[in-house]
Amino acid sequence: MPQQDLYAHFHPDERAFVDRAWEWVQRAAEYHEVRRTDFLDPRQAHILFTLANRHPDVALRLDGGSPDAERRRSLVAPDYRPLEHEPIGIAVLSVASDDRRIGELDHGDYLGALLGLGIKREKIGDLHVREDGCHALIAEEIGDFLRTHLRQVHRAEVSTEVLPLDRLREVKTELEESVISVASMRxxxxxxxxxxxxxxxxxxxxRSGRCRVNWKTVEDPSYALREGDVVSLKGFGRFKVLAAEGVSKSGRNRVRIGKFV
Incomplete structure (x- = not known):
């Protein structure tokens, strides 16, 4: 495939990942290799899915450990290789504590504690935070390291255990809904x-590249949002456009959004 065609539908910032993903696809097709990737965010998964679909001799499986997983590992293989029973390499890190402050910890606290141990974000999948602790989906190869070294999250002392996937206690994502009034969908x-x-x-x-729409960097402030779009701004969080609820008498758009909490 000509290089310019490979990059045609992707942001310049995504070129490094596009190159890696295309190499996985080519090696699966030409050298019959099976590649298990780290966790991919939804944008990366979309890129890999798009590239794999361009090659008739490649099969792809995406799995994040639960049906609604946001971050998922992938298996890239030659198309004759059945992938449904291939190990995806995901385990559950259970984090618990007798400290009553455990209920005050949030997603950022747990993720920060894991990254603070030198773990790359790509080795960590979705985090399911509850009042009594957290179930973190992790690459199984780092399970023993985390079980040994993760002893504190924020100011709470914790204990850890590595569990199989069927022990996952899934927590559905919560959205804090509100209706805003805007001049346009910019x-x-x-x-x-x-x-x-x-x-x-x-x-x-x-404009400085800190905003993503559906996990794709968008640098144009006038970009038109649509229902279903997920917007993240580094340092401020993210929200989803749930519905455009019509135009008010003053001509402004009523938009229902959900902020991720």
């Missing part, structure tokens, strides 16, 4: 209301 307008920032303060982070 990214900067919706995001400024969602994050409660002035329009002037939202534009610079967007």
């Amino acid at each position: 990214l900067d307008g919706v995001a400024s209301d969602a994050f409660r920032l002035s329009r002037s303060k939202i534009v610079d982070p967007i």
